[in-house]
Amino acid sequence: QVQLVESGGGLVQAGGSLRLSCAASERTFSSYAMGWFRQAPGKEREFVCAVTWSGGSTYVANSVKGRFTISRDSAKNTVYLQMNSLKPEDTAVYYCAAAVSPGDVVVRYRYNYWGQGTQVTVSS
DSSP: OOOEEEEOOEEEETTOOEEEEEEEOGGGGGOSEEEEEEEOTTSOOEEEEEEETTTOOEEEOTTTTTTEEEEEEGGGTEEEEEEOSOOGGGOEEEEEEEESSOSOTTOGGGOOEEOOOEEEEEEO
16 A cells, blocks of 8 residues: 655745655555645645656646646655745645556546645745
8 A cells, every 4th residue: 555645844935935745655666646736725626746657757737837846756756846936825735646547647536545735834
């Protein structure tokens, strides 16, 4: 079973940066892709970005494109989310997820495993 642990969340001012990490278990090789989703109070969990383990293909939501960058370290079974130029609307709980089967990585139901989430708060 894949286990995921997020870290790096916190409180930052608008325009600042944060780097989130998601450490996965050794069994991540059975996963097709790793993704980041976020959820603000009263809203649905939405796709942020994803990366495939094999090809390293990246997918980024339009709302964060140009500001957020996803990367992976296969040797460490870890994915990162570098968030720059943060805005108050980026405030949410950020979740790391793993998808076992190939498919549309922007759809949250494709993901089989989820981390506990880490809070990101951006003040104005």
